[in-house]
Amino acid sequence: MKKIRVLIVDDSALIRLLLSEILSQDKSINIVGTASDPYEAREKIKKTHPDVITLDVEMPRMDGLTFLSNLMRLRPMPVVMISTLTQKGADVTLRALELGAFDFVCKPSTQIKETLTEYSQEIIEKVKAAAHSNISSAALTIPNKPTAAIKQQSQQFELIAIGASTGGTEAIKNVVSALPTGLPPIVIAQHIPDVFSTSYAKRLDSLTELTVLEVRSTQELKQSHVYIAPGDDHLLVTKRQGKLFGSIEKTELVNRHRPSVDVLFDSVVKATGKKTLGIILTGMGADGAAGLKNIKLAGGITLAQDEASSVVWGMPGAAVKMDAATKVLPLQKIPQAIVRFISSD
Numbered sequence: 288m289k290k291i292r293v294l295i296v297d298d299s300a301l302i303r304l305l306l307s308e309i310l311s312q313d314k315s316i317n318i319v320g321t322a323s324d325p326y327e328a329r330e331k332i333k334k335t336h337p338d339v340i341t342l343d344v345e346m347p348r349m350d351g352l353t354f355l356s357n358l359m360r361l362r363p364m365p366v367v368m369i370s371t372l373t374q375k376g377a378d379v380t381l382r383a384l385e386l387g388a389f390d391f392v393c394k395p396s397t398q399i400k401e402t403l404t405e406y407s408q409e410i411i412e413k414v415k416a417a418a419h420s421n422i423s424s425a426a427l428t429i430p431n432k433p434t435a436a437i438k439q440q441s442q443q444f445e446l447i448a449i450g451a452s453t454g455g456t457e458a459i460k461n462v463v464s465a466l467p468t469g470l471p472p473i474v475i476a477q478h479i480p481d482v483f484s485t486s487y488a489k490r491l492d493s494l495t496e497l498t499v500l501e502v503r504s505t506q507e508l509k510q511s512h513v514y515i516a517p518g519d520d521h522l523l524v525t526k527r528q529g530k531l532f533g534s535i536e537k538t539e540l541v542n543r544h545r546p547s548v549d550v551l552f553d554s555v556v557k558a559t560g561k562k563t564l565g566i567i568l569t570g571m572g573a574d575g576a577a578g579l580k581n582i583k584l585a586g587g588i589t590l591a592q593d594e595a596s597s598v599v600w601g602m603p604g605a606a607v608k609m610d611a612a613t614k615v616l617p618l619q620k621i622p623q624a625i626v627r628f629i630s631s632d
């Protein structure tokens with residue numbers, strides 16, 4: 288089997304050493320080189336022809352975003368960002384995902400060696416997934432502008448539930464920004480760190496006519512609103528006296544995730560059952576596939592993103608294999624499908 292050729296780009300000699308040691312644990316990965324800044328990286332790319340690059344954000348001479356932008360324009364390839372777990376790091380990393388980065392690995396400001404070693408398996412998995420990803424979908428944008436507000440909702444649906452992971456921040460952004468007002472509440476579980484989810488909700492709110500909120504306490508779910516799960520809590524939906532509420536809980540990881548898409552979807556089944564429109568988008572693993580199947584079995588409508596438009600067809604692919612999807616659609620057609628199902632005009 289051909290080994291995955293990885294180039295590590297980071298101005299920290301310690302990070303370069305640690306990432307080299309971690310990734311070398313997997314026999315399918317070959318570290319073809321390291322670089323301390325983008326200029327050195329550019330020369331190493333020409334010589335080593337890597338399959339995947341790990342890229343630091345803050346570096347001397349040229350920052351990671353500028354280098355990433357140039358790379359994706361001139362020689363697109365899978366890039367895993369090495370990001371600091373801070374508010375500033377979150378904003379920069381979300382911008383990197385917009386530019387086409389595959390995914391990111393968080394590094395703390397202290398105890399770097401211990402933390403990176405603790406997440407070594409995650410780092411290896413992300414680099415391996417990046418090597419087999421569909422990077423042409425990473426920077427996909429939907430040009431459609433929202434249609435006019437939905438004047439009359441179909442009585443068939445009370446709630447829209449969306450789950451995603453790798454590639455999902457951009458996929459969700461593309462879907463939500465193309466949606467009109469007048470829709471039922473939208474609840475979203477996206478695999479993302481806590482500080483990143485706060486930045487993401489704010490960014491998403493600035494790009495859509497809908498109101499986007501991060502759920503930090505129990506609140507009633509309202510029409511034309513989007514509710515994002517925090518990065519370290521499960522999001523659940525309940526119904527009381529005919530009203531829907533969103534709440535969070537920090538219980539055990541499910542499918543190695545918190546928030547878990549399955550946890551959200553299973554709560555939705557109990558709250559709205561057949562009046563649910565469930566959607567699963569790009570992502571590694573299989574979280575949400577079983578939950579989507581439960582929505583379908585309850586009589587709801589379910590959509591899965593197709594393989595061609597997914598950065599990683601793990602979660603939607605698992606759902607399709609389980610016959611959990613009513614329809615399998617390219618990302619650009621999902622906003623239209625949502626409006627078509629919800630509208631009774």
